[in-house]
Amino acid sequence: MxxxxxxxxxxxAATLLSRILGFVRESAYAAFMGTGPVADAFxxxxxxxxxxxxxxxxxxxxxxFIPVFKxxxxxxxxxxxxxxGLACTWAVFLACTAICAVLLIGVTVLIQFSNIxxxxxxxxxxxxxxLPYLPLVCVAAGFIGMLNARNHFFLPALGATMLNVVxxxxxxxxxxxxxxxxxxQVFALAIGVVVAGIAQAAFQVPSLVAEGFQxxxxxxxxxxxVREVARRxxxxxxxxxxxxxxxxxCQSFAYTHGREIVxxxxxxxxxxxxxxxxxxxxxxxxxxxxxxxLAVDKKFPEFRSTLxxxxxxxxxxxxxxxxxxxxxxxxxxxxxxERGQFQAASTQQVTLMMLCLxxxxxxxxxxxxxxxxxxxxxxxxxPMRISLAAIAANFIAAFVSISLMPKAGLAxxxxxxxxxxxxxxxxxxxxxxxxxxxxxxxxPVLRMSLAGLVAAVIALASFxxxxxxxxxxxxSARVGATFVPIALASLGYFLTATLLRIxxxxxVLEILRRRRxxxxxxxxxxxxxx
Numbered sequence: 240m241x242x243x244x245x246x247x248x249x250x251x252a253a254t255l256l257s258r259i260l261g262f263v264r265e266s267a268y269a270a271f272m273g274t275g276p277v278a279d280a281f282x283x284x285x286x287x288x289x290x291x292x293x294x295x296x297x298x299x300x301x302x303x304f305i306p307v308f309k310x311x312x313x314x315x316x317x318x319x320x321x322x323x324g325l326a327c328t329w330a331v332f333l334a335c336t337a338i339c340a341v342l343l344i345g346v347t348v349l350i351q352f353s354n355i356x357x358x359x360x361x362x363x364x365x366x367x368x369x370l371p372y373l374p375l376v377c378v379a380a381g382f383i384g385m386l387n388a389r390n391h392f393f394l395p396a397l398g399a400t401m402l403n404v405v406x407x408x409x410x411x412x413x414x415x416x417x418x419x420x421x422x423x424q425v426f427a428l429a430i431g432v433v434v435a436g437i438a439q440a441a442f443q444v445p446s447l448v449a450e451g452f453q454x455x456x457x458x459x460x461x462x463x464x465v466r467e468v469a470r471r472x473x474x475x476x477x478x479x480x481x482x483x484x485x486x487x488x489c490q491s492f493a494y495t496h497g498r499e500i501v502x503x504x505x506x507x508x509x510x511x512x513x514x515x516x517x518x519x520x521x522x523x524x525x526x527x528x529x530x531x532x533l534a535v536d537k538k539f540p541e542f543r544s545t546l547x548x549x550x551x552x553x554x555x556x557x558x559x560x561x562x563x564x565x566x567x568x569x570x571x572x573x574x575x576x577e578r579g580q581f582q583a584a585s586t587q588q589v590t591l592m593m594l595c596l597x598x599x600x601x602x603x604x605x606x607x608x609x610x611x612x613x614x615x616x617x618x619x620x621x622p623m624r625i626s627l628a629a630i631a632a633n634f635i636a637a638f639v640s641i642s643l644m645p646k647a648g649l650a651x652x653x654x655x656x657x658x659x660x661x662x663x664x665x666x667x668x669x670x671x672x673x674x675x676x677x678x679x680x681x682x683p684v685l686r687m688s689l690a691g692l693v694a695a696v697i698a699l700a701s702f703x704x705x706x707x708x709x710x711x712x713x714x715s716a717r718v719g720a721t722f723v724p725i726a727l728a729s730l731g732y733f734l735t736a737t738l739l740r741i742x743x744x745x746x747v748l749e750i751l752r753r754r755r756x757x758x759x760x761x762x763x764x765x766x767x768x769x
Contacts, residue, residue, distance in 0.1 A: 260403035262575055265509045267410045268428075270579030274588060276358045277421050278502035281428060283494060284365035286487045287342065288372040288432070303471035304381070306531040306615060307464060308388040313535060321452055323464040324385040330459035330469075331381050335374035342370050361422060368429035375436030382443035389450055401438035406431045471619050489637040489649060496645040499588060504649045506576060507592035510568075511600055514560035530615035543675050546612050551683050553604055555743035558691045559732050561600045563725055566698040568593040570721045573711065588646060595650035602657035609664040613671070621667050629660035683741060690735040698728035 272278035304327055312320035346367045350360060409431025414424040459465045493500040533542040564571070569590045577586050610622040633656030641648030669675055701724040711720045736744035 260400050260407070261509065262513065264403045264406050264410075265506060266575050266578075267407055269506065269576040269581035269585070271410055271414070272421065272425065272502070273580030273582070274499040274502040274506075274585045275580070277361070277425055279494060279499065280358055280362040281365055281425055282502050282505045283487075283490055284362045284429070285369060285432065286490065287366055288369050288376070290487065303468050303614065303619065304384045305388045306535070306617065307468050307471065308385065309531050310535055311464065312388070317451065320388070321385075322457065323468075324381070324388075324452065325455070325457045326459045326462040326465050327468055328378060328381045328385075329457060330462075330465045331377050332374055333459065335377040339370050339373045342373075343367060346370070361425075365425065365429045368426060369432045372432045372436040375433070375440055379436070379440040379443060382440060382447055385452065386443060386446055386450070401442050402432075402435040405435035405438055409434070471614070471617070489634065489641070489652065492638060493641050493645065493649055496641055499585070500641075500645060500649065503585070503588045503592050503646070504596075506572070506589045507596050507650060510571065510575075510593055511564065511596055511603075514557060514564075514600060514604075530612055534615045534617070539672070540674075542615075543672060546608075546675070547679055549608055550605065550680060552743050553608055554601065554680075554684055555687050555736070555741065557601050557604045558687055559694060559729060561597060562691045562695045562732075563698060563728060564593060564597040564600065566695050566728075567702060567721065567724055568597070570702065570711065570717065570724075574717045574721045591647050592650045595647045596653060599654035599657040602654070602661040605661050606657065606664060609661070609668060612668060613664075616671070618671065621671070622664065625660055625663040625667060628663065629656045632656045632659050683743070686739040686741050687736070687743075690732050690739060690741065693735045694728040694732035697731040698724045701727045 268278070272281065304324075308320050308323055311323050346363050349355070350363050350367070355363070406428065409427045413427035413431065417424045417427045490501050490504070493504070529545060530542060533539075533545060569586065572589045572593060573586050576589065577583065610626075613619065613622045633652050636652035636655045637649060639648075640651045644651065665677065669677060702720065705720050705723055709716055709719065711717050733744055
């Protein structure tokens, strides 16, 4: 437990740094563009290349590749496993380059020959600039998958910081050089996306070389390892692609109902992705490697116990940020975004989105872990079918809710479909592994919920007191209105969890104690005379 939780903590620490920089980037976006038509055009244009980042960079590729890599490593050795990685890298690069070329031609035709309004044309022109990001980020995902398979998590996760660093440079340094108007300057951000893709891939190269990976041409055609990864990846790609295509369609529909909905939803999603990335994705990434090894060795009792412990730890670590987002959305949004082009009305709109989207945080995190449990067992079809059912539900809910409540419809539909998907994955896993005891989760989750309720009361009460006696005028007051309730609620959560003897709290505290001991035991730097 502590071993993979520590690995998850390493990946989570790198992800946390990336997400913090991501918040700086989103705050810079907000001040630069606000929630107007240019912001909507940029965020909608980025959906297409971002679709492939979601498709390969955060799911299907790693989930299919790591089990094949580990199996080859166990049976044929490390050298053979590197051959698998090299062949898959070339396959991904060639396939994504071909897709990029087709999309570039299609977008160019749309711009030249279709009758579209000025904002939609801006969106397509931005998309055309950003499309080369597609093969770059997919190759980076392949590199990260190889490093994860070799039990490297911190540096691969740290590579995402490159995107944020480059994008910040494009906002603060490059954009002013593109003209005086916002619709001209925004193209600097599109160029920054492509440069960031190059940086993300290049960042992984030194670690790969140090592990023994050698770059050379290796034909992926008719390669049995590539075929096996593609076979396993196929259902996952269908499921994730359907979800991302559905996201693009729903946001395009919302785009027709108002020029601030897409950007407001984007800012709310970024807020939710901080805990989801630090806890959910990091823990799921580490668990996939562990569960894949147990499944290969046919150690199914250990597989089930590890999965149960992982789910309990995930729920414990996700419940606190869920409570904080539900109770403190407004001061968080105001602190992070309200400046420049992002005004008070934008804060209210993003807060509404956040309140409707927050309930899906726990469901999304659980879905990441549960889907990887199926992947580790070599079953990619079941998560695909469930994902398609959830996508259909999201599509219907989005069109109904956007029509009735345009400013909150996207978030409501997202939360509804994610929760449904979570229940279906639990049900399918119980059928696949009948000895997987879901009842073991009930008692600890009930105690965690009580700790979460205590945290919610403390957060609301402390924010009310701060707002009544100090207010939120000025940066220091805004910082206090956000972080004082967060600190008090977090302290209350962990104290309550300790009093209720929730084991997951002890696990986290034990890891912190070990790291403190290692820090205290580190030798003092030797002084030399001069």
